[in-house]
Amino acid sequence: MNKRKVVIGVTALLFLGVVVGSLLMTEWPAGELADTDNVELGLTLFNDYGIAVLMVSFVLFVALLGGVFIAQEEER
Amino acid sequence: MAFAEYAWLIPIFPLIAFVVIGFLGNRLFKKWEGGAPVAIGMTAISLILSLVVAFEALTTGDGTPFVQSIEWLVVQSGDFAFTFNMGIYIDNLTALMLIVVSFVATLVVIYSLGYMHEEGEKKRRYYAIISLFISVMLGLVLASNFLQMFIFWELVGLCSYLLIGFWNTRPSAASAAKKAFLVTRIGDIMFMIGLFVLFVGFQGNLDFEYIFANVDAFIGGNDLLTFGTLMIFGGAVGKSAQFPLHDWLPDAMEGPTTVSALIHAATMVKAGVYLVARSYPVMVDTPTTLLVVACIGGFTALFAATMALNNTNIKRVLAYSTISQLGYMFLALGAGGYIYTQTLEPNVGYTAGMFHLMNHAFFKALLFLSAGAVIHAVHTEDMRLMGGLSKKLKITSLVMLIGCISIAGIPPFSGFWSKDLILEAVFEGISVSPVFAVLYAFGLATAFLTAFYMFRLWFMTFSGEPRDQHTYEHAHESPAVMWVPLALLAALAFGSGFAFLFGFEASIVPHGVFEFDHVASAGDLLVAMFTNVLTYASIIVALAGIGLAYLMYKKKSIDPARFTSGTVGKTISNVLLARYGFTKAYDWIGLKVVYGVAKVADFIDRRIIDGIINAISAGLIRAGGFLRRAQTGLVQAYAVVVVAGVSLIVILLFLVGGI
């Protein structure tokens, strides 16, 4: 058992404990599992959050270009 | 008082000589004997001015001193204020000292013209420092308050150091100069403590005029005043080479003989006596101090005289003689003062002390300068190599004989009058305290020893057969520039005693303490003196001393070796030569005690204090090195820390109650 793995294991366990513990301890309000209405989702997406969609697309575009630029082969 | 207003110029002239010779000497005086004429000229002007001022003070004054001062330093902080004045204070005592100092100084500087002739480049330094010395000595004599006197006191010590170590390439001279400075420094520190006491007690005013008029205004009680005056006497002990700070004076003979004559016989060592005399109005309030002064003086007189008995170096014998005669002066001052405090009647002690100061200055300077002439002639200081020189050095032997007779105390030479007065003053004290009987015995014994060793010196040097043929061949009489001052001093050594008959007693009294109601005429004084049994006691004792020396060294009927052979004689002889072990003791103290303390202090400073600082810095460096290991450069390690940190924060917040 090398020391590094032990430390990581302990940290992760601690973190797990924190996350699960905190979620189990809170009182979630009552609710029922229901299917998402996809039509509603689409309409909300483009009506209320259109700007967000445009921004996300812009980010994707820039990421594409950036990725290509960073990973270029150097030409001699 | 017309001339007294110019008295402040007296120290200025030699100071000008010092500046000129000291700083411009090399360029100006290549041909002029290193600047000697400038020194002689300035000193002569000072002499004339001193004589005029002194004459005026002695004849026209009504006893009140002439004081002239300027404010030098004014300190005011809140309700504490003091002003330090610099000025001159002229009364009969100052007049006496001025006459003595300037006269002897002029003659010595003229004599140096011949004595230092072969020194070459070093002459400039010699004349510069001698001029500086004369200047500060005159300043010391004219000082108007204790602090100013102390300043000049220290300057005189500095000049003494420079002049003792004049031949600075000689290790013995350098170490003698250092020893002189250090031993007198101990005295100076005591003087300073005394000054502090006086400063506190007199609320910051150290002027003579103020203190002498208001001795009763001393705050702090009589015990504190006694301590203060004892400390001031301590300064005098250091400067005047009394027991136990006597060890520097015999070693100070490493300097040129003219320096020994001027500084260590006639002027600087008298500064201590002058200080005690000047402080008389304060000291008569503290009888204990005066008793201590008398005891130390009397003891030192005998103590030093014994060490001169078998010494073979001509200058050392004269040095011991100086210490012994200074002891006489302190004995007289102390006895006179103490008797006055107990009986409240004027007595002759103070006068006797100062009278002896004047006479001693003249005949001791004479003796030293003639010893210098002898040394100049035979190029050695060891008396065992001399002998029979009276045929070749006629003038020198004659003047030295006059000096020896004077110091031995044979009438009508000067030494007799003052020594007899001293013994008379001490004898008066026997009715006051039995201590004075012991001191009188010491005084009488010292008179015998003085006569003995001085004539031993004279006979060994000048009479009999030459012990060393080589030195005898080369001996020659000194040039006129050297024997003329000797002749003048011889005349004074013979004649200065007669001042006693002509009103000396009435004029030299401690100002403000007591006065003599009547001035006896010369005839009355003579009669009183020669009908007193004590006078004859001192004459007989002196003649006995001379007689013993004659038998031992001239007629050789008693062999001196009788005293030094055999175990007892040899031990005594060695003990005397080793100065009763004091030199070794002081060396031991200096090496073991002072150096030991210094080593401990060094250890604490370097190891402990520096060690703490170094330890702190080393600890911090190590802590830094330890913390450096957190920077691994591995991103995943940092991520572990982030995750762990977040968890811990949440747990903490939960425990504290924020979530």
Place this chain on the structure above:
Amino acid sequence: MIPIEYFLALSGILFVIGVIGVLSKRNAIVVLMSIEIMLNAANINFVAFSAYYGNLNGAVFALVSIAIAAAEVAIGLAIIMNLYKTRDTISLDEINLLRW
């Protein structure tokens, strides 16, 4: 009916698995994959809340999050390629230039 805690617990455990992967794997690409797992865990969380309480904001946010995750992976892979070109290794144990 499944209580909401199950979904949240699932998302939490997935997240921790992702964290373990990020902290302990030597291969840079595997670290990237673990980061994807973490992002997905967060998405599950969003969607769970959106489904249980009928609020569509959660779902929208999940969609945006997926898009951003894609962009980030693209750039990440590009950086790893550059790293390989300069250091000839993608083992994170060997990339610690701080200790020069």
